[in-house]
Amino acid sequence: MNKCMNCQHINEENASFCEECGTPLNPEVQPLNQEEPSDTNTSTENTFNTNEPHYSKPLTKKNKILILTGCLLVILFAATFSFGKNYYSKENQIDRFIAALSTEKVKPIQNAVSSAEPNFKITEDNIVPYVEYLKSHKKYISTVANELKTSNQSADIIVEKKGSYFLFFDKYEFNLVPLYVDITTNQDDAVIKMNSEVIIEKAEADTNMEIGPLVPGEYEFEGAATINKKPVSIKQTKDLSLYNEDLDNLVSLDIQVVGLHLSTNVNSGEVYIDGEKIGDIDKASEFNIDELAYNDGMRLQIKYPVGDEVLTTEEVLLAHYFDYSDDSINIRNLDFDILTSDEAESFMNDFYLSMSYEMRYSEETQSFDKVSFSEFFKDGTSSAMYQDFADYVKTYKAKDSLYQTVSFDTIDSLVMTAENTYEISYSVDYTTNYSDYEKDTVYQTLHYSKVTLFQDEDGDLKLVNDGGADNVSVEDY
Structure with a gap:
């Protein structure tokens, strides 16, 4: 049906x-002899004839623009997303970070690094040690680059994902690992500096003082104090990087204080340590100081002004004389290569023995050994001092009425007046016996206050002059 x-x-x-x-x-199947429907029947027939073909209306210019714009936006978004995905990839963010380090400039590096610690803000000032460290450690950057590309951290830097760019791309921060140091000193009120800037105005002795956080880098620490009214300081340089296998976070700025005791063979002069005068030799030919800031490299020297010249001892290393039992330094007999009193006394004793010999045998011979006697004088027989003594001996030999002995007593003083030239004062005893027994024996002591001696290159001593009659006095005893 x-x-x-x-x-x-x-x-x-x-x-x-x-x-x-x-x-x-x-x-x-179309109806036979069916006519085209009139306009008045169009809506009715359209209602029931659902299978009749449909024809679209042409797009307007506005619609075409909207559609084109939409397509362009879709393409632009896709391209931007693709670019952003590549630009903000972890690998490229690491590359840009390494490029910033390679500039070795403060501002780019400050902008590239950060810190995970809230109380550690990277500034243009505190990043400087890290920048200087990069300049002096050329392999550091390549080492960091290799480690960051294979893991999320290096020794000094940790890579941490922190937020995003434009909601789609991960954002990474490069956090410097902060470092801390413990500073100690044995001097109360010491001033502590770091890279020439004061960080502690009055330190407390024997107390740990924590300094930080600090960026990795090389730091110079200095402790300054006053010892025996003289300013002294001690410095220590630290390589604060976790790449440093010998990293030690303790900075000891202890200033070693010792006592110094010195003796020499001059009763005046100046004491120098490392070229700086620290005191004077006293009249007892000694120098003593209870507190001296000490280090193992210190060298000591004595300077002795003589006229327009300055004589010096050898420089000695204080460490060779250090006594660890009481933290003291004892240097005995740091002497100048100069004439000693014993040497001067021996020479003058020989001189007067020779003189006595010439006088003692006057009865047997009237001869006088000029050559032998003249050897005691710098200018030989031309010396005025030689002439005076020779005349005295000759005069004595010519007399038969007396017998005289001469005995050298002692050196009273010896002073260097120029290199190899000395001024001595001494005493000599004369005993005169007369052939006339009614005359009493005369005992006299002659005091010479300004006799000049010269020591030649062979070490032999010679008499130069006696200072004249004004410098000779006679005393009966």
Whole structure:
């Protein structure tokens, strides 16, 4: 059976049109002699003829622009996303960080690094040691680059994901690992400096003082104090990087204080340590100081002004004389290569023995050994002093009425007046016996206050002059 959808009439199975109203039972079959519907029937027929073909209206210019704009935005977004994904990749962020370190300039590096510690803000001032460290350690940057590309950290830097760029791309921070040092000193009120800047105005002795946080780098620490009214300081340089296998966070600015005791063979002069005068030799030929800031490299020297010249001892290393039992330094007999009193006394004793010999045998011979006697004088027989003594001996030999002995007593003083030239004062005893027994024996002591001696290059002593009659006095005893 074939039911008409228009009038509901039941038609034969094979019918193509409704027997009642003539409506086509098969949609593909068109009604015979059917006319084009009028405009007034269009909406009705459209309602029921759902299979009639549909034709779209042409796009307006505005719609075309909107569609084109949308397509461009989609393409732009896709391109921007692709660019951002590459630009903000972890590898490229690491590359840009390494490039900033390679500039070795403060501002780019300050902007590239950060710190995970809230109380540690990277500034243009505190980043300077790190920048200087990069300049002096050329392999540091390549080492950091290799480590960051294979892991999330190096010894001094930790890579941490912190937020995002434009909601889509991960943002990474490069955090410097902060370092701390413990500073100690044995001097109360010491001034502590770091890289020439005061960080502690008055330190407390034997107390740990923590300094930090600090960026990795090389730091010079200095402790300054006053010892025996003299300013002294001690410095220590630290390589504060976790790459440093010998990293030690303890900075000891102890100033070692010792006592110094010195003796020499001059009773005046100046004491120098490392070229700086620290005091004077006293009249007892000694120098003593209870507090001296000490280090193992110190060298000591004595200077002895003589006229327009200055004599010096050898420089000695104080460490060779250090006594660890009481933290003292004892230097005995740091002497000048000069004439000693014993040497002067021996020479003068020989001189007067020779003189006595010439006088003692006057009865046997009237001869006088000029050559032998003249050897005691710098200018030999031309010396005025030689002439005076020779005349005295000759005069004595010419007299038969007396017998005289001469005995050298002692050196009273010895002073160097120029290099190899000395001024001595001494005493000599004269005993005179007369052949006339009614005359009493005369005992006299002659005091010479300004006799000049010269020591030649062979070390032999010679008499130069006796200072004249004004410098000779006679005393009976």
